[in-house]
Amino acid sequence: MSAPTGSEWTVKVAARSRRISLRVYPGGRVTVTVPPGTPPLTVERFVSKHRAWIDTQVAQMKLRVAPTSDVAPKTIALTCFNESWAVSYQSDKRAGWDSPQPGHLTVFADSLAAPQWRDALRAWLLSQAQQRLAPWLAAVANERGFHYQRAQIRRQRTRWGSCSKSGTISLNVCLLFQPPAVVRYLLIHELAHTVQMNHSARFWQLVESHEPQWRELDKLLLKGWQNVPGWVYV
Numbered sequence: 489m490s491a492p493t494g495s496e497w498t499v500k501v502a503a504r505s506r507r508i509s510l511r512v513y514p515g516g517r518v519t520v521t522v523p524p525g526t527p528p529l530t531v532e533r534f535v536s537k538h539r540a541w542i543d544t545q546v547a548q549m550k551l552r553v554a555p556t557s558d559v560a561p562k563t564i565a566l567t568c569f570n571e572s573w574a575v576s577y578q579s580d581k582r583a584g585w586d587s588p589q590p591g592h593l594t595v596f597a598d599s600l601a602a603p604q605w606r607d608a609l610r611a612w613l614l615s616q617a618q619q620r621l622a623p624w625l626a627a628v629a630n631e632r633g634f635h636y637q638r639a640q641i642r643r644q645r646t647r648w649g650s651c652s653k654s655g656t657i658s659l660n661v662c663l664l665f666q667p668p669a670v671v672r673y674l675l676i677h678e679l680a681h682t683v684q685m686n687h688s689a690r691f692w693q694l695v696e697s698h699e700p701q702w703r704e705l706d707k708l709l710l711k712g713w714q715n716v717p718g719w720v721y722v
């Protein structure tokens with residue numbers, strides 16, 4: 489089925505659903521969930537009726553995903569630490585990276601046409617996040633009186649962080665491209681989940697007690713995907 493708007497949508501039949509519902513995911517994918525036996529024409533009418541809403545949501549959700557591009561960067565801004573790194577590339581059979589001094593990164597790759605340089609940059613990015621984001625989380629937890637089990641760094645295209653029931657906090661490596669105040673808010677947000685595993689009023693009260701500016705910072709975080717360089721997700 490093609491969408492009347494031109495955006496892709498898929499129909500999902502859910503045995504337990506009682507009515508037709510729409511969901512737009514980060515990146516702009518649209519899913520229509522229908523009860524078993526719903527006639528296709530009913531589904532199409534439903535989508536047509538909500539066309540304006542879908543268009544608005546798709547436009548917003550397209551901004552909630554990191555863009556991609558295949559250009560090898562000459563500089564990388566780690567906004568989170570107010571740093572600009574100069575990147576140079578050296579031809580080498582053995583792919584990898586070296587940082588002779590902070591702010592200078594050398595990438596070794598067979599050729600810039602190969603995916604090696606991206607792998608090397610991503611490995612460097614991950615090491616920066618592991619060395620610097622994880623201790624930051626520990627410091628904020630200590631300062632604010634939160635307890636978590638462990639931190640892990642991940643590279644995800646649509647989530648900034650998460651907190652599991654067992655107390656593992658996952659942080660997206662792309663937080664490095666966000667302003668410090670935004671990152672600190674995300675850390676507090678995930679730490680607050682160690683107390684409240686939901687987004688209830690109580691949860692937001694707790695967040696507010698540690699970060700009164702959370703509303704603005706949360707909005708900035710949603711837009712933050714646009715700050716992520718394209719090579720991170722190719």
Ligand SMILES: [Zn+2]
Nearest residue numbers: 677681686687
């Ligand atoms: Zn949350």
